Every structure is written in structure tokens, then in C-alpha cells.
Amino acid sequence: MTNTVAIESIQKYEGKEITIKGWLFNKRSSGKIHFLQLRDGTGFIQGVVVKSEVEDEVFETCKKLTQESSLEVTGLVQRDDRSKTGYEIVVKSVKPVHIAEEGYPISLKEHGTDFLMENRHLWMRSPKQNAILRIRDEINLAIRQFFHERGFVLVEPPIITPSSCEGTTELFGIDYFGENAFLSQTGQLYAEAAAMAFGKVYSFGPTFRAEKSKTRKHLNEFWMVEPEMAYVGFEENLKVQEEMIEYIVKKVLDNKKIELKILGRDLTYLEKIKAPFPRITYTEAVNMLKEGNFEFEWGDDFGAPHETYIAEKFDNPVFITHFPTKIKAFYMQPDPDNPEVILGADLIAPEGYGEIIGGSERIHDLDYLLQRIKEEKLPQELYEWYIDLRRYGSVPHSGFGLGLERTVSWICGVDHIRQTIPFARTLNRVYP
């Protein structure tokens, strides 16, 4: 019996005989040799079957292998500098598990994205998609490690909620036993409640926006990590954000080298990411845009071209702080020195990947919160529990939300967010 090993740890087995359990990604054959492109989920490697060096039956079996057949391959691990993993397998024996039907939909030629999305359940097997989702896993883990190491408690908010938080126009409604309910847009309000119980918390889960946008940056279902911190103000909030981003990028650079190579990611951009990040105020950003000949008025919200223009001036992500109060959510704390603007910031990723974080200090004063709820015409009775947090031991507190898929897009350098989540939900797609 030989060892079954994962392709990702193949380097430990140089010169040894091993078995790989996986699938045939592709095959090239001549009369004398088969090159089997193998994958096992952890990586990709080439198996070489030389006719003169294996039993006839092994060589004949390889002839029958179709694309995506599942199989067990046993052979010798050998260095090969041309391969992405640095190794190949000199095959001794092959045991098919399932010979795949002919006509696997995803051939190695170019396909249109619509076709690939229709076949997402198969597309995710291909090297680039696999690399993106493995980097997503690393980012997921890095985020959890970052908060766990700093004493944050993970608290899961509900997904079915009675009210909105980020704006009523973007809610997916559901019938909750005859009552109106909604899929959660954000876990923030619940995270605030938890912060008053545990001090430092984070939630990490799916969120839903019924946005009819068809951009490269919008999903209707996406994952957000939302830390919330009691006794923390505007400044410290930004510090946690930049430290978290630096931490995530470093983990990916350290642990996902092969995947970044498969994606052809230019690492020089990622290697420059170092906290502290530059900060500009919203007003400064508006002036930059005007100098760049954009038609933009103080009080307008940024669109993608504006964010890209500003981001291009910096190597690191850039904080845009002190947005106008009237274009931001009801819970954001206005600056006491100038209540026209809030004590919050968006973090804009480099290279045109747009806003990856939105965050702020929260209003902790009861009367002021009530006033904002009225101004925004929100139904106060649905927010009573949230208002209670200002009745019983209210303290200054802050938090933010990082969009997981936008972060994966940026770090992987992929041009469309639909590739960064296993099964994307977009304006015109709920299948597969």
C-alpha cells in the first residue's frame, strides 16, 4: 500500500511512491506516452505514463480515460521545474473510479461567461476558479484568526429580520407566517447589541441586497464581516481596519503562492500593502475630483469612476472620511465639530476595485438617535430594541463592514465579483 497524498503537499514526497485520488482534468497522448493532467481539489499535477515502462494494461486503461473521469493514480514523485507545483508523477498504475460521460461541457477552449455561469457547478473545478475559491478560504480564515487573536467574540445575527438598516429600497421581502419580514442587509444592529454584552464582537455571514445593479462589483447575496467595539471611537476604528487588511494580505501572500501564480496576479501591488493607510476627507476627495475635471458637487455620492480616480493616486487602500451626514445611514455619529459630516469612513481598494469597507462611530445619544430615526422616516416601533441600547448603559462605540467578495476580487485581481463566491446570485441569475 502506498500513501494517499494531497497534491498541495507533494513536495514532501520527492522520490517516493504515492497515490493521488482525484480527477482527470485533461489528457494529451501519443502512441508512446500519455500526459495526464490530474487534480485532487488541493492542486494540479501532471502524471506521465510511458508505454515502455508500465504494464500494457495500464497504458490501455489510460486510453479510455475521458475528461473529468475520477481515478486513483500511483507513481513516483519527481522534480519538474516546468510545472507550477515544481513536481510531476511518473505513473505506475491507474485505477479508474468513474469514467465520465463524453461531452463534458467545459472544454479547454474559451467559453462565454454566461455559459460558464450556467455551468458554475462544473466551472469551479477549473484551475483559476479553484485558485480564487481557495484564496477566499484563506481570507475567511485570516479574518477569523485576526479577530479571535484580539479577543473578539463571534456572534451570529439573524438572517430573517423585521426591519431595514442600510435603506429600505434594497430589501428582499419574505412572508413570515403572514407578517412582513426581510432578508438581512447587514448584521450591524445586532452586532451593536452584542458589543454591549461582550465588549468586542464580530459577525460574519451572508447579507442580501435587492439592488438592481449589473456591475462588476455587486452581488445580491454577499458575505460581510462586521466587527463592533464598545468604548471605541473613530480613530481606533480605522486602526483596526488597516491592521486587518494588512494581516489578510500577508496571510494570502504567505500561504497561497501557487494560487496567486495560477491567477497571474502581479504581486508587487500586494507586497506594497502596509498600514497605516492614507486618509483623505470627503471634502478633499471632492476637490481632487474637481481638479480632475469631474462634474461633482459636494453632497453627491461617489460612483465607480470617482473611486477609481481617487484610488489611482495611492499604492495602499485609502480611507475617505467625514462623508456628508445626509448621504449616510441613520446610525452614523456626526462630527461634534461639524454635524454636517459623519465620523466614519469608506476604505477604497487600490487598482479600481472600489469600496471594500464601510464603517463609522455610532450614535450613542438617545435623543439624537430618535431624531435621526424620525428624519429618515423609519418605523420607530421596529427599532425599540435597538433604541434600548441607548437607554441602558449607552457608550461610544464603532464598527465596520468588510465585503468578503470585493476583498477577494481585489486580492486575486479578478475582473468580476461573480467569480469570487461559489454560486453567485446576481440580477439575472439564481441558477445553479
Ligand code: 4AD
Ligand atoms: O457600506 P455597506 O452597505 O455598510 C454596511 O452594511 C454597514 N452596516 C457595515 C457596518 O458598519 N457594520 O456595506 C459594507 C461593505 C461594502 O464596503 C462592500 O465591501 C460590501 O459590503 N458590499 C457589497 N459587496 C457585494 N455586493 C454588494 N451589493 C455590496 N454592497 C455592499
Ligand code: MG
Ligand atoms: Mg458603503
